[in-house]
Amino acid sequence: MSFTLAIVGRPNVGKSTLFNRLVGKRLALVDDQPGVTRDLREGAARLGDLKFTIIDTAGLEMATDESLQGRMRMLTERAVEMADACLFLIDARAGVLPADEIFADILRKKSARVILGANKAEGAAGAAGMMEAFSLGLGEPLGLSAEHGEGMADLAAVLRPMI
Ligand code: GDP
Ligand code: MG
Numbered sequence: 001m002s003f004t005l006a007i008v009g010r011p012n013v014g015k016s017t018l019f020n021r022l023v024g025k026r027l028a029l030v031d032d033q034p035g036v037t038r039d040l041r042e043g044a045a046r047l048g049d050l051k052f053t054i055i056d057t058a059g060l061e062m063a064t065d066e067s068l069q070g071r072m073r074m075l076t077e078r079a080v081e082m083a084d085a086c087l088f089l090i091d092a093r094a095g096v097l098p099a100d101e102i103f104a105d106i107l108r109k110k111s112a113r114v115i116l117g118a119n120k121a122e123g124a125a126g127a128a129g130m131m132e133a134f135s136l137g138l139g140e141p142l143g144l145s146a147e148h149g150e151g152m153a154d155l156a157a158v159l160r161p162m163i
Helices: 013-023 064-080 098-109 127-136 152-162
Strands: 006-010 040-047 052-055 086-091 114-119
Touching: 006 013, 006 064, 006 114, 013 040, 013 052, 013 086, 040 152, 052 064, 052 152, 064 098, 086 098, 086 127, 086 152, 098 127, 114 127, 114 152
Parallel strands: 006 052, 006 086, 086 114
Antiparallel strands: 040 052
């Protein structure tokens, strides 16, 4: 049984960008295939010498405001149950939003093992959001840039002892 990491967080924080970076071309199914709706994508991730299974929670992007909360709660709970640990992403440029607090509560209620990541942290624009992330009460955030590949060694260092 492979170690499984679920990437969770509100839409647009960069979950799929990170998923794609870690999985590369090793995913058979493409999520934007017409007519294919996949709410949880699973892939074989590689990060340096580490190999593990990764889950991307998708499908929230299409939800309306009213259905978003229930839907994201259901999907996130399912992902947490499938995973050994969760990488909870926030957008360091946007800071901590009310929706992020909802995810933090879900993870706490589920007693999930959480790695907090402040994504989009490249450059200086993410500095304030990094500081705000401490207020989630989930420990020290990792500064990441899924798009530019920054913080990957730090992520590997946190994951290594878990795997
Ligand atoms: P998801 O909804 O959480 O899966 O987010 P996506 O992976 O689809 O990314 C949402 C947007 O954020 C896209 O336009 C990405 O190109 C952008 N994005 C993702 N990661 C980064 C990052 O590290 N830095 C910046 N500046 N933008 C990013
Ligand atoms: Mg996505």
